[in-house]
Amino acid sequence: MQDEPIPTELIKAVADFLRNDIAPVISGHNAFKLRVAVNALDLVTRQLTLEAGSDAAEAARLARLLGMDGSLIELNRALSDKIAKGELDLETPGLAEHLWQTTMDKLAVDQPNYASYRRELGRKGD
């Protein structure tokens, strides 16, 4: 067992330092790159926090949809293949819901401020 602080705590501390102490004192292209760097650290924090839960739920949905077991990448490969061949389509019960949920879970990590994502989050409960 590894010691604490855990990775998300360490990354957040570094991101906060860059954001609060370094960003105000640099300018130009390096300021832009620093913003990208802080965004990358924030993304990693979100992934470490959310990935295990969303991956497990995605695998369970895929296993149901495809009637097979496998790793997440194998299941996704099988789904891609069936959609490409036209064996599954938007008429297939559960497919649209699965693709939406999986995509929403990706955006929650990648770009939670993306306008399309904010709009779709607001639809919850429809």
Added chain:
Amino acid sequence: MIEAELSRCVAAWCSGATGVTGAAKLSGGASQETWTFDIVHPGANIGAILRRSPSGYGAAPSRAAGLDAEATLMQLAHDAGLPSPKVLHVLRPEDALGTGFIMQRFEGETIARKILRDEQFAKARPKLARQLGGVLAGIHGLPASKLPKLRQVTATSEITDLEGEYRGFGRPRPVFDLALRWLRDHDPGPSREQTLVHGDFRHGNLIIGPDGVRAVLDWELAHTGDPMEDLGWICVNSWRFGEIDKPVGGFGSREELFAGYEAAGRRVDPDRARFWEVMGTLRWGVMCCGMMQRFRSGPDHSMERAMIGRRSSETEIDLLRLLAPRGN
């Protein structure tokens, strides 16, 4: 230093020029560079841009039209009265600057967030979509007989191309498969009319001033094909920068874009434009995945490129909003 070569070069064709000053590289990939500089002239200095492939680089990537074609197209557009820089000089071997051309520099803004939010563009924004419709009609009306040799693109060839690129990445993305399937099922066939297509008509390649559009840049992806491709591409959600209810670049409506296009004497096919919007959304998604590949395989191991790789999911949600919309 590049100023020495540029000074020798401009002296040969710009009468009265005594040299150049302020040369600075604006962008540079592995095979193409863009430089800004001023031609020193007793009348008034002339703002100029150099686009070149430095000597020693091989053929451009297969999708690129090539710098000679870019210069020809830019000059054609300029001569037709479209907002396009004048080409001042096409590089010759004796210029020792590689291959490429020098063009007039326009002042203005290309950064989307500024164009969409800054007060100085407040008057330009409401008229941009209509104006750009007119500009596209002008581009699509350029005489076929004067065009340089360009790639020919059809909906079918583009789908095949995108699919090949996506499969080449070796990582499944079911939403991309859904989009490819939709595109194959809705392929409208070859366009009745084949015209010049700019190929990358969007924020970043348009110089905007407080008065509206000033210049169309970057003909690198120009080809011939379905003119509706350009109308679909500028509506792709990725170029709305958060203003998702204004499909044209985050500043205007499809109706305004189409009205400007038709006022210039050309017909819009809204279904085809929509088809190309789906294609364009997938194309940007595949390009984001390509950035990730380039990051991983080394030619550009930058943090920015890595992070663009994580933007492909944005195109997945936009594809779902187009193909499997939920509720109202």
